[in-house]
Amino acid sequence: MKIALVFNEDRSDTTGIYFKRALEDSRLDFDYYPVEGSKSLIKNKYDLFLRIDHGDYKYDLPKSFRPAAFLAIDTHLKKPFRKICRQAKHYDFLFATQKDGAESLSRVLKRPVYWIPLACDPEIHKKQDIEKVYDVGFVGSYGGEGSVREETLRYIKSKFNDCFIGNTPYNEMSRIYSASKIGINFSLNNDINMRIFEILSCGAMLITSRVENNGFNELFEDGKHLVTYKNKEELAERIEYFLSHGDERERIAQKGYKLVINEHTYKNRLEKMFSIIKENARERFEGLKL
8 A cells, every 4th residue: 555645845834744754653655745746746656645735725636646635724714715625626535624614615515525633743742841931822923913813812921921922943832832831722713723732732731712613522621621711801811710720720731631642643633534535445445554
C-alpha cells in the first residue's frame, strides 16, 4: 500500500505537517508532494492520493489521480468554502474538520462527507515540566482591527498582568502553554480549531469560547475537560475563579490532557479516515492501516 501525501509545506505548523509525522511513524509507504506542480512531480503509481487542505486553492490534484481523498479544513470561512466546493467534486472520499462544514459540503455536493476533527501532536504540542509563570496564555494573532476577538484579548490583557497574548514561533508554543495556568481560545465562526487541542495537549486548563453544536459536545464535556465562556466579561470571571481554585483547575487540566493525547491525535484521525475508506472499498484498501 503506497500513498501520495499532498499539501503545501509552506508553513511549519500547517496541518499537513502533523499528518506527515503520523505517517512517518506508521508502517505505510508514502511520498510527500506539494499541490503546486504535483502533476509533473508524481510519476509513480499510488494506491491512494491524500490531499490535506492548506488554505490555498489556486492548484488542485489532477482529476486523473485516483483514488483520491481530500480533507477540507476551512469550510467555516465563506470564500474558502466556495473554492472547496468547486475542487472537491472529483475526489473519491471527502472529509472535513468541522462537522457543520461536512454537513454543508454534503448538501451542496449531494454525496457523503465525513467529519474528521482537527487534533494534536503530543510530540510537538508537548506538556513540559516547567514553572507556570503565566496566569493566562494565548498564542495567535489578535484578529482584525475592531473584531470581537481583538476586543476580547485586549480586555483580558488589561485585566491580568501575568499573561502571554500574541504570536510566537510554533516550536515555542508548547513552552508558552506549559508555562500557563490557563490557556484561552477564541473560535472564529463557531469552529473547533487547532488551538483547542494544542492547549489541552500542553497540560494547561482550557477556557474556550462556546461552540454551539458543530460536534463540540461529542468531543468534550464542559466543566470536565475544559470550560467555556460566552463573552469577554464571563471569560474574565472564569479566569479569576480558576486562578483562585488551583486544585479544581488542575483536575480539569489533567482530564483534558488525558483525553486529547489518547483520543484526539493526528494518528487517531488518520486511523479513522483509513477506516472509513476501507468500509467503502474494503478489497482495494485492505492494507490501509497504521
